[in-house]
Amino acid sequence: MTAPSRVVLSLRGATKTYGHGTGRVTALANVTVDIEEGRFTAIMGPSGSGKSTLMNLAAGLDDPTSGEVWLAGHGLHLLDEEARTVLRRTHVGFVFQAFNLVPTLTAMENVLLPLALAGRRLTREDDLRVDRLLGELGLDERRHHRPGELSGGQQQRVAIARALAGTPSVVIADEPTGNLDTRSSREVLGLLGSAVESYGQTIVMVSHDPVAASRADRILMITDGRIVGDHPRCTPEEIASLLIELEVGAA
Amino acid sequence: MKTPAVLGSVRQFSTISVVAGISGVYAGFLVTCSAVFAASSTASGTAAVAAILPVVAAVFILIATYVTAVVIVNCIDTVLAGMLHRIALLRLLGGSARSLRSSVARRTTLLATAGAIGGVLVGALAGDVLRIVLVDQGQLTRTADYPWLTWWLVAPVLVSTATTYLAGRIGTGRVLRVAPATAMLGASADPREDHGPAARRRGSWALIGTGALLLVAAMWIGEVGGTALGFLVAFVGAATMSTGLLTGARLVIPAVVAGLGRILGSSPPSLVARRNAVKNPLRTTRSTMGLVVGVTLVTTFACGMDALRRSVDSWETSPAQRQQALSLLSTMTTVLVAVIVVSAVIASVGFVSTMSLTVIERGHEIGLLRALGFTRSQVRRMIVLESAALACSAAGLGIALGLFFGSAGAQSLVGFQTPGFVWGLPALVLAAVASGAVVLVLVASTGPARRAVDVTPVEALRT
Numbered sequence: 062m063t064a065p066s067r068v069v070l071s072l073r074g075a076t077k078t079y080g081h082g083t084g085r086v087t088a089l090a091n092v093t094v095d096i097e098e099g100r101f102t103a104i105m106g107p108s109g110s111g112k113s114t115l116m117n118l119a120a121g122l123d124d125p126t127s128g129e130v131w132l133a134g135h136g137l138h139l140l141d142e143e144a145r146t147v148l149r150r151t152h153v154g155f156v157f158q159a160f161n162l163v164p165t166l167t168a169m170e171n172v173l174l175p176l177a178l179a180g181r182r183l184t185r186e187d188d189l190r191v192d193r194l195l196g197e198l199g200l201d202e203r204r205h206h207r208p209g210e211l212s213g214g215q216q217q218r219v220a221i222a223r224a225l226a227g228t229p230s231v232v233i234a235d236e237p238t239g240n241l242d243t244r245s246s247r248e249v250l251g252l253l254g255s256a257v258e259s260y261g262q263t264i265v266m267v268s269h270d271p272v273a274a275s276r277a278d279r280i281l282m283i284t285d286g287r288i289v290g291d292h293p294r295c296t297p298e299e300i301a302s303l304l305i306e307l308e309v310g311a312a
Numbered sequence: 313m314k315t316p317a318v319l320g321s322v323r324q325f326s327t328i329s330v331v332a333g334i335s336g337v338y339a340g341f342l343v344t345c346s347a348v349f350a351a352s353s354t355a356s357g358t359a360a361v362a363a364i365l366p367v368v369a370a371v372f373i374l375i376a377t378y379v380t381a382v383v384i385v386n387c388i389d390t391v392l393a394g395m396l397h398r399i400a401l402l403r404l405l406g407g408s409a410r411s412l413r414s415s416v417a418r419r420t421t422l423l424a425t426a427g428a429i430g431g432v433l434v435g436a437l438a439g440d441v442l443r444i445v446l447v448d449q450g451q452l453t454r455t456a457d458y459p460w461l462t463w464w465l466v467a468p469v470l471v472s473t474a475t476t477y478l479a480g481r482i483g484t485g486r487v488l489r490v491a492p493a494t495a496m497l498g499a500s501a502d503p504r505e506d507h508g509p510a511a512r513r514r515g516s517w518a519l520i521g522t523g524a525l526l527l528v529a530a531m532w533i534g535e536v537g538g539t540a541l542g543f544l545v546a547f548v549g550a551a552t553m554s555t556g557l558l559t560g561a562r563l564v565i566p567a568v569v570a571g572l573g574r575i576l577g578s579s580p581p582s583l584v585a586r587r588n589a590v591k592n593p594l595r596t597t598r599s600t601m602g603l604v605v606g607v608t609l610v611t612t613f614a615c616g617m618d619a620l621r622r623s624v625d626s627w628e629t630s631p632a633q634r635q636q637a638l639s640l641l642s643t644m645t646t647v648l649v650a651v652i653v654v655s656a657v658i659a660s661v662g663f664v665s666t667m668s669l670t671v672i673e674r675g676h677e678i679g680l681l682r683a684l685g686f687t688r689s690q691v692r693r694m695i696v697l698e699s700a701a702l703a704c705s706a707a708g709l710g711i712a713l714g715l716f717f718g719s720a721g722a723q724s725l726v727g728f729q730t731p732g733f734v735w736g737l738p739a740l741v742l743a744a745v746a747s748g749a750v751v752l753v754l755v756a757s758t759g760p761a762r763r764a765v766d767v768t769p770v771e772a773l774r775t
């Protein structure tokens with residue numbers, strides 16, 4: 062069985078628990094959700110609600126305790142570690158909150174790493190795309206610098222260039238702007254947004270920021286490991302009030 | 313805070329006890345042996361020969377102590393670099409850099425002293441056992457008054473304590489000078505390339521150049537009819553060049569490792585491996601310097617002796633004389649190599665420990681690499697390659713230097729008696745060094761590699 066064609070990522074009754082006995086935590090409880098191709102999805106929710114857990118399962122970085130995850134037509138539960146790694150490097154691009162880059166590689170080498178890992182000979186198109194990406198990200202001058210020589214915002218932009226360079230099926234971004242000031246985070250969000258608009262890139266992003274989430278086509282609200290809201294594009298004000306409702310509901 | 317928090321667990325610093333212990337066994341054994349031979353020769357009236365033994369023993373013990381000190385400095389520095397966040401937190405909470413430093417120095421000195429005392433006692437006992445066996449076989453006189461333990465055994469313990477204290481000061485220096493804020497930002501503690509002051513750099517190159525010239529001169533003196541002069545010049549040349557190489561090690565070793573690393577290729581695992589091998593030039597230097605010293609000494613002796621053997625082979629002497637000379641050379645080679653190889657063993661322990669600590673320190677990076685698509689076997693290969701780039705550079709550099717020193721020494725001694733240039737190629741010892749390097753690479757990398765891939769990427773990313 063394969064998932065329907067337009068759906069890139071699909072969780073079926075995914076549950077994740079940590080620990081045993083009284084110390085048992087249910088980080089994700091029976092979550093079923095489909096992520097469609099070419100859309101920008103934001104995931105929001107209070108701290109500890111299970112957003113990162115959801116992202117890790119979706120990317121095959123971690124196994125669900127029960128339930129299934131389907132990525133680009135492959136059931137992750139059917140694959141061994143090796144096959145899953147290969148699937149990850151062909152179909153997933155990552156942006157984490159911080160420490161995204163390999164410290165000993167230059168910005169350029171970091172960007173090209175997923176392509177090198179996939180064993181792809183760089184075509185002219187790849188070259189042009191990477192060049193254009195770095196240009197758009199304002200990193201032309203920085204391509205031979207090590208991460209330690211870049212500012213936090215520059216590092217995140219390099220991470221985004223890397224995530225987009227290999228045209229993965231889905232980009233998974235866990236609080237990509239969490240460590241950035243307002244201006245840098247607007248830039249970073251602009252980049253993600255235009256990747257969706259111009260190239261039909263699929264992106265799933267965790268964020269606490271209503272302005273960031275207002276760029277998304279779809280907003281998933283998550284509390285205590287459950288999806289409690291699924292909204293189409295909203296204004297920052299609408300998102301803020303949704304978040305407040307969530308807190309009031311929880312109290 | 314009244315009692316300063318101690319940084320680094322006893323387990324993390326256990327390498328210090330181990331290397332101090334090995335060094336102690338070695339010192340205890342050599343000291344006891346020289347005492348035994350001194351007693352024996354006093355009894356049989358050949359005191360003159362025995363007089364140089366303690367000097368030779370002292371030189372070997374000091375070499376081992378030096379290698380041990382380098383290992384200890386590196387161990388402390390690496391352990392502390394892996395806990396920058398805790399250091400920064402303690403500093404923010406008001407711990408002074410000085411109290412943190414002395415608490416670390418005190419703990420490591422204690423560990424080293426305990427190791428050294430235990431080691432010296434074991435070594436002395438081994439010396440006593442050897443003496444009993446030799447007396448029993450009639451190779452040593454029965455009539456001498458042999459001591460079980462001599463007061464001289466205290467000396468290596470004191471030297472070890474003093475050097476460890478010094479090593480503790482040096483090892484803690486760089487990391488504890490980091491400002492609290494820098495560490496909290498999570499910036500890496502790895503310095504930009506630091507070649508030391510320019511004057512020192514020039515000094516090192518001058519020593520290396522002068523030493524090499526002296527060695528060439530010694531070879532020439534040896535060819536045109538040398539006396540003791542040739543060998544003396546060779547000795548001074550080798551000593552000068554070694555001093556230059558030791559003071560300038562952080563210029564030479566990272567360059568060699570970087571050069572060798574290029575051979576590894578540019579696949580992602582090789583690329584990351586060779587970058588990591590020279591990421592922190594000072595650490596690269598310290599973790600391989602002892603190996604270079606050990607391999608150089610072993611190769612120098614083996615090569616020198618092999619060159620002399622070839623030379624003896626070409627002399628016009630009676631078969632009996634030749635046989636006697638060759639057997640003497642072979643015994644001397646065995647003894648010298650056995651005595652000097654301990655430095656290489658101590659350095660190897662340090663190398664294994666540094667590899668393990670640095671891989672643990674890179675937990676997050678390895679998690680990231682796996683998230684990005686490094687398979688388990690690529691992560692393993694990356695760690696093995698890094699270990700190989702370091703160990704093979706050290707072995708290669710040591711062999712090259714050893715062949716140069718050894719051949720130069722032999723040529724300076726007997727060049728005029730032998731047609732052509734006297735050179736030595738101790739095949740057996742070189743093969744042993746090469747296989748030792750391979751074993752070291754595997755030992756140093758299998759544990760860290762297994763631990764690195766045993767955790768899931770998510771667990772690794774949390775570190």
Ligand SMILES: Nc1ncnc2c1ncn2[C@@H]1O[C@H](COP(=O)(O)OP(=O)(O)OP(=O)(O)O)[C@@H](O)[C@H]1O
Nearest residue numbers: 079080086087088107108109110111112113114115
């Ligand atoms: N390795 C783990 N062991 C035990 N509990 C864990 C582990 N990882 C996550 N949890 C728990 O699972 C729950 C969800 O964690 P998760 O990291 O997914 O939250 P989050 O929504 O990403 O929070 P934040 O916004 O703070 O990043 C939390 O209660 C957390 O304590």
Ligand SMILES: [Mg+2]
Nearest residue numbers: 112113114235
């Ligand atoms: Mg999170």
